[in-house]
Amino acid sequence: MESRTLADQIEDYIKRKLNSSRDGVIELQRQELALRFTCVPSQVTYVLGTRFTLERGYLVESRRGGGGYIRIIRVPLNKDAELKEWLRQSLGDYISQEAAAGLLRRMVEEGLLTRREELLLNAAINRQALPLELPKRDQVRASILKMVVLTLMRRDFPD
Amino acid sequence: MESRTLADQIEDYIKRKLNSSRDGVIELQRQELALRFTCVPSQVTYVLGTRFTLERGYLVESRRGGGGYIRIIRVPLNKDAELKEWLRQSLGDYISQEAAAGLLRRMVEEGLLTRREELLLNAAINRQALPLELPKRDQVRASILKMVVLTLMRRDFPD
DNA sequence: TAAATATAGTCAAAGAAGGTCAAAAGGTTA
């Protein structure tokens, strides 16, 4: 498994908790997590800031002071207008390999792509697959992804 | 046969590790290898870039920062000399959209790809998805397809 | 209500990888 760093472990822990919550919402306390993983509290903040972003489909709310908490909400994307809007916004004229991989991963999580499809498309937009200089490479990648998304949204695309 | 440059030794070492791995996937750390061979880390990068290429049937992934690693994946092409030859011939350095579509279709017929995967990959290598001038476009298409095929042949690729 | 307590947030520095690029060194070949 991919829990090489503390941050990865904390990420996994949170995701497990989210999975076992019925409504995709959990609350936790920063200090408690820090104790559980023997780290400074800001480590938790780091994990939230890098892994539980809106781009990746999470909303994080919190409150300070006594009785404070951090609430993590998995944001569902309902297959239509929202999804298109999200894709339109995420997919600019240029996109890095990392951002593209993030988009594909999200699509898998939303049930739009299978794991196999993700791997194949990741291969197709991989740096090594696009022997181009840098502004151009990110541009072509964005172009490919747009086409893929359009295809995916065609009425006659198979389930 | 006694070339024995440092690069050759490192190459051999990595290949031995790959051989003794169960699934043709290993992970290593650049710095660790550099220490083992008493060389600068970029020497390892050089070996990877010259010996563990797509053409030779290897995929290389990596991650920076704490917990960083280099993952080397060997695609078992030798398993199937025919397939290898077929790919070498069909999939040259350049390939047209039509020929590429033919390959994908063939792969579906062989049970290597699903219909959905074919549609998505066709979208990805479509003329419109590759805003490039003509010699280049066919070259990038060939590159993408190679990457996709290699990915498909990874031992750890899901059924 | 003021002070104490309990949380969470921010930010920058330090640490831990890997990447890039070009020059120097070493080999091969015409």
Place this chain on the structure above:
DNA sequence: TAACCTTTTGACCTTCTTTGACTATATTTA
């Protein structure tokens, strides 16, 4: 030997993680 290709090195860059000092805000208590 000159030209060319491959290997070796090192300086510098980018990305990601960990840590801690300091800040902000909410609740509880005196």
